[in-house]
Amino acid sequence: MDALVELLQQEARLTTSEIADRLGRSEAEVKEMMGKLETDGTVLGYHAVIDNETLEETPVSALIEVKLTPERDGGFDKMARRIAKFSQVTNCYLMSGGYDLAVIVEGPDLRDVARFVSEKLSTLDGVISTATHFQLKVYKQNGFLAKDSREDERLPVTP
Amino acid sequence: MKPLEDRIADQVKQIPRSGIRDFFELVQGRDDVISLGVGEPDFSAPWHIREAAIYSLEKGHTSYTSNLGLLSLRESISRYVTGQFGVTYDPANEVLVTVGVSEALDLVCRALLNPGDEVIYHEPCYVSYSPSIALAYGVAVPVETRVEDEFVLKAEDVAAKITDRTRVILLNFPTNPTGAVEPVEELQKIADLAIEHDLIVVSDEIYCELLYDEETGMELGEHVSIASLPGMKERTILLHGFSKAFAMTGFRLGYACAPQILTEAMMKIHQYSMLCAPIMSQNAAIEALENGAEEVERMRRAYARRRNLVLKRFREMGIPCFSPGGAFYAFPDIRKFGLSSKDFAFRLLEEEDVAVVPGDAFGMAGEGCVRACYATSYEQLEIAMDRIEAFVSRLES
Numbered sequence: 189m190d191a192l193v194e195l196l197q198q199e200a201r202l203t204t205s206e207i208a209d210r211l212g213r214s215e216a217e218v219k220e221m222m223g224k225l226e227t228d229g230t231v232l233g234y235h236a237v238i239d240n241e242t243l244e245e246t247p248v249s250a251l252i253e254v255k256l257t258p259e260r261d262g263g264f265d266k267m268a269r270r271i272a273k274f275s276q277v278t279n280c281y282l283m284s285g286g287y288d289l290a291v292i293v294e295g296p297d298l299r300d301v302a303r304f305v306s307e308k309l310s311t312l313d314g315v316i317s318t319a320t321h322f323q324l325k326v327y328k329q330n331g332f333l334a335k336d337s338r339e340d341e342r343l344p345v346t347p
Numbered sequence: 348m349k350p351l352e353d354r355i356a357d358q359v360k361q362i363p364r365s366g367i368r369d370f371f372e373l374v375q376g377r378d379d380v381i382s383l384g385v386g387e388p389d390f391s392a393p394w395h396i397r398e399a400a401i402y403s404l405e406k407g408h409t410s411y412t413s414n415l416g417l418l419s420l421r422e423s424i425s426r427y428v429t430g431q432f433g434v435t436y437d438p439a440n441e442v443l444v445t446v447g448v449s450e451a452l453d454l455v456c457r458a459l460l461n462p463g464d465e466v467i468y469h470e471p472c473y474v475s476y477s478p479s480i481a482l483a484y485g486v487a488v489p490v491e492t493r494v495e496d497e498f499v500l501k502a503e504d505v506a507a508k509i510t511d512r513t514r515v516i517l518l519n520f521p522t523n524p525t526g527a528v529e530p531v532e533e534l535q536k537i538a539d540l541a542i543e544h545d546l547i548v549v550s551d552e553i554y555c556e557l558l559y560d561e562e563t564g565m566e567l568g569e570h571v572s573i574a575s576l577p578g579m580k581e582r583t584i585l586l587h588g589f590s591k592a593f594a595m596t597g598f599r600l601g602y603a604c605a606p607q608i609l610t611e612a613m614m615k616i617h618q619y620s621m622l623c624a625p626i627m628s629q630n631a632a633i634e635a636l637e638n639g640a641e642e643v644e645r646m647r648r649a650y651a652r653r654r655n656l657v658l659k660r661f662r663e664m665g666i667p668c669f670s671p672g673g674a675f676y677a678f679p680d681i682r683k684f685g686l687s688s689k690d691f692a693f694r695l696l697e698e699e700d701v702a703v704v705p706g707d708a709f710g711m712a713g714e715g716c717v718r719a720c721y722a723t724s725y726e727q728l729e730i731a732m733d734r735i736e737a738f739v740s741r742l743e744s
Binding site for chain 1: 371374375380387475523562563565655659702704708725
């Protein structure tokens with residue numbers, strides 16, 4: 189199962205038969221394992237890893253530190269889930285340290301993201317403060333280096 | 348003046364031209380070749396190891412080290428070897444850091460052999476074994492291993508070659524070029540022979556981290572070193588290095604672990620020929636041993652996936668290919684096409700631009716097979732296998 193998860197993280201586009209070839213299993217076995225991963229919530233989805241900077245209309249992304257007042261029932265969970273539901277929010281994590289939630293927000297431009305923070309996020313009951321950090325450049329995303337290419341320098345035949 | 352050819356020592360003259368060399372020149376002249384002819388990983392050394400080498404330079408570590416190698420590296424090696432092989436060597440005097448296993452093998456031969464002493468080793472094998480023995484004035488005594496036995500070395504075949512001049516048995520499991528792994532029972536019988544005839548065993552275990560379980564290949568297979576068998580540590584020289592598992596071929600770093608007297612003998616030669624291994628590589632190697640296990644396993648799983656592809660495709664093409672338990676080579680049996688290994692490899696290169704190494708480059712016992720290295724990206728392998736399929740279906744029609 190771990191081998192399957194590792195492979196999906198690297199190349200989610202493979203067909204089940206291609207996965208079966210790589211993992212030395214039958215296609216039926218792979219289908220069953222994948223079904224299990226999807227139903228138990230291990231695999232949340234499959235997506236392409238995009239370097240936004242290469243798109244014609246580059247969206248804007250920001251990391252927002254959010255401080256919250258914990259609630260008597262459920263601590264931060266209720267607030268966090270509420271925030272995570274906004275479509276602008278691509279990632280949302282509870283953090284240790286100087287703030288509570290790390291929220292990554294994506295929008296078509298700077299103003300759009302700023303508006304979301306000032307009008308939606310910071311006005312929520314329980315949000316004490318926010319600090320917005322705009323992303324300037326991508327070097328690595330989801331385990332992939334931006335525009336990384338390396339020539340094979342090996343000699344063609346070696347012992 | 349005498350012709351320069353006459354100035355070359357007999358020992359060197361008698362070494363035949365490498366079959367790999369010929370093939371290399373042929374391949375190099377062509378574009379668009381997918382090469383399954385390499386003997387090294389396609390990965391770069393993991394970044395944390397490269398970074399450690401950079402840091403070592405930044406700190407100005409550019410001097411000689413102890414002849415044996417940095418003590419801190421020998422301590423790391425000792426711990427790693429204990430974990431990996433279950434045998435413990437004293438870092439103070441039982442570990443020698445060398446410039447690759449190749450140097451270690453040369454040292455072993457020169458340290459142990461008197462003219463005419465015989466070394467038994469199994470073929471097909473790595474190309475340097477026979478020349479290294481010959482250059483040390485020893486006599487190379489190959490034992491054939493067979494595709495029918497999945498290239499397992501039979502103790503009875505070893506026994507048949509033992510004479511009163513035999514001094515050393517040289518083993519390499521997992522094997523380059525076949526990927527073969529020696530079953531423990533057979534290894535034990537070879538150990539018994541070594542003890543019975545009072546022979547030294549030299550065990551080149553450079554591929555020992557790259558093992559694949561029998562079921563899917565995705566799990567790590569079990570490795571047993573002959574050094575760990577009862578009564579064997581005192582008569583075994585264990586050779587290992589960083590090239591394959593850590594993808595550090597260009598760092599040129601290996602090591603020999605052996606009882607103190609043997610280590611000292613090898614060190615005597617090493618100190619005058621090499622002085623020490625490069626310090627930058629040694630510092631990188633400490634990082635590799637201390638923090639590299641996860642990356643090694645990640646690369647092993649990548650090889651395992653490619654191995655699955657290559658084995659499946661060869662079988663679908665009707666080319667017999669046993670499941671190699673280790674390394675990153677497949678060694679398919681191409682006899683049914685009625686071509687020699689060389690002709691098969693040359694025509695595959697000419698007609699489909701895929702390079703594999705003819706099996707006879709690794710000794711006559713490799714004739715009838717070719718070595719296909721699967722340490723190449725999955726996408727390239729898929730294209731290569733398509734091309735091989737096109738080639739063999741033409742041969743069959």
